[in-house]
Amino acid sequence: MAKLGVITDGISRDFEHALQVLTDAGLEYAELQYLWDKEVGDLNDDEMAKAKALVDKFGVKVSCVSRHNFAGMLVGATEVGDANHTKHMDGLTRCIDMAQAFDCPLVRIMSFRREMILFGHDGADHWIVSHGAWDKLLKLLEAPVKLAEERGVTLVLETGNNAMVPSGYLGRKLVDDMGSKHLKILWDPGNCLYASEPAFPDGYEALRGDYLGHFHIKDQIVDMPKATVSFCEFGTGQMAPYLEGIAKGLVEDNYQGVTSFESVYRPPGGDFEAGFRASLDLFKRLFG
Numbered sequence: 001m002a003k004l005g006v007i008t009d010g011i012s013r014d015f016e017h018a019l020q021v022l023t024d025a026g027l028e029y030a031e032l033q034y035l036w037d038k039e040v041g042d043l044n045d046d047e048m049a050k051a052k053a054l055v056d057k058f059g060v061k062v063s064c065v066s067r068h069n070f071a072g073m074l075v076g077a078t079e080v081g082d083a084n085h086t087k088h089m090d091g092l093t094r095c096i097d098m099a100q101a102f103d104c105p106l107v108r109i110m111s112f113r114r115e116m117i118l119f120g121h122d123g124a125d126h127w128i129v130s131h132g133a134w135d136k137l138l139k140l141l142e143a144p145v146k147l148a149e150e151r152g153v154t155l156v157l158e159t160g161n162n163a164m165v166p167s168g169y170l171g172r173k174l175v176d177d178m179g180s181k182h183l184k185i186l187w188d189p190g191n192c193l194y195a196s197e198p199a200f201p202d203g204y205e206a207l208r209g210d211y212l213g214h215f216h217i218k219d220q221i222v223d224m225p226k227a228t229v230s231f232c233e234f235g236t237g238q239m240a241p242y243l244e245g246i247a248k249g250l251v252e253d254n255y256q257g258v259t260s261f262e263s264v265y266r267p268p269g270g271d272f273e274a275g276f277r278a279s280l281d282l283f284k285r286l287f288g
Contacts, residue, residue, distance in 0.1 A: 002250075002288050003258040005029025005063045007216075010263025011273050013037070015051060019058040021273060025280055029063040030055065031260045032098075040098060041067040041091040048098060055102060062104040063258035064156060064186070064214050065095045070144070071110035075136045075164065078112065080143060092144055096151050106156050106214055108186055109144055111165040111174070112137060118164075137164050138177055148182040156186035156213040159203075161229075166195035168206035175211050184213025188262070189246065190239055193222045200245035208253065215255075217243075217283070218262040231265040234279030247286045259287045 004027050008018035015035045022030060032040045035051055043051065055062060069092045078085055095107045115130040125131075141157075148155045157165060157174065165171050171185035187207055189199035197203050219237035221230045235243060250259070261283050265275035 003029055004288055005031055005258050006261045006263055007031040007033050009034040011276050016054050019054055019060060023058050028061055029258045030060045031064045031066055032062060033066040039067055040065050041094045052102060062102040063260055064106040064108055065099040065104055066108040067091055067095045069109040070112055073112045075112045075133050075140060078140060080140060089143060096153050099153055106154050109155050109157050110160055111157055111163040114162050114164055114166060145178055145180045145183050154213055155183050158186040159188050159191050161191040161194040167192050167197040168203035172206045172211050185211050186214040187212055188216040190218045190220055193238055199242035204246055204249050214257050215259050216262045217259060218264055233265060235282045243286055
């Protein structure tokens with residue numbers, strides 16, 4: 001049976017209200033990113049206890065603890081053990097504590113800030129490749145992965161629109177290069193549009209074979225030459241041609257993870273909850 005959920009702050013940062021809306025919508029899984037005025041990993045003990053009490057009250061399961069760990073950091077300007085890396089390691093540790101308290105197996109990490117050209121051939125390797133950036137990424141991720149192995153959780157690294165891993169293809173390569181069963185990919189095929197990777201079959205095929213740990217879905221219109229993106233009602237943007245193929249593939253491959261709706265569309269004159277409600281029926285029909 002499909003496991004459907006939503007990132008709760010895409011409905012509201014009022015956590016209780018978000019849980020009420022998602023349960024009324026027939027969803028079972030809450031992905032935690034921002035609760036009230038804080039990002040997960042910044043909640044104090046009392047706030048974590050309050051959040052846990054609400055999860056228990058509504059009878060939902062937590063699919064992923066999704067702080068923006070290691071987001072936006074330049075690999076060339078970051079060293080293992082420096083102040084910024086240590087700050088993000090501390091945040092990750094706190095997220096793992098929260099995940100285990102909520103009986104959640106997954107914690108999200110990001111892949112630093114994007115270098116556009118990592119590999120090249122036939123002269124490009126001389127002129128325009130960011131030499132060493134990929135190997136530095138692997139080194140910077142060693143400590144997070146080791147921590148996950150020690151704590152018995154799985155890190156899911158999101159394919160990000162401004163990240164070192166912006167595609168399913170590079171996600172697979174990263175998992176292979178890191179070589180740990182405690183690292184999988186959080187696939188957000190909408191973000192992969194920024195890397196010009198078609199979600200299906202290209203992105204999906206890249207992550208077949210136990211690489212896919214968690215799944216975000218949304219819709220948008222991306223205009224890379226104009227550096228512009230517009231979110232839109234689910235099924236009306238550039239993801240629309242791929243949705244049925246992805247949904248069918250997940251069923252055929254017996255995907256056991258959660259499909260988490262990322263409610264980022266705000267209709268004119270409305271709020272994010274209105275965007276969630278406008279997209280809900282198609283989301284449930286395709287992936288439920």
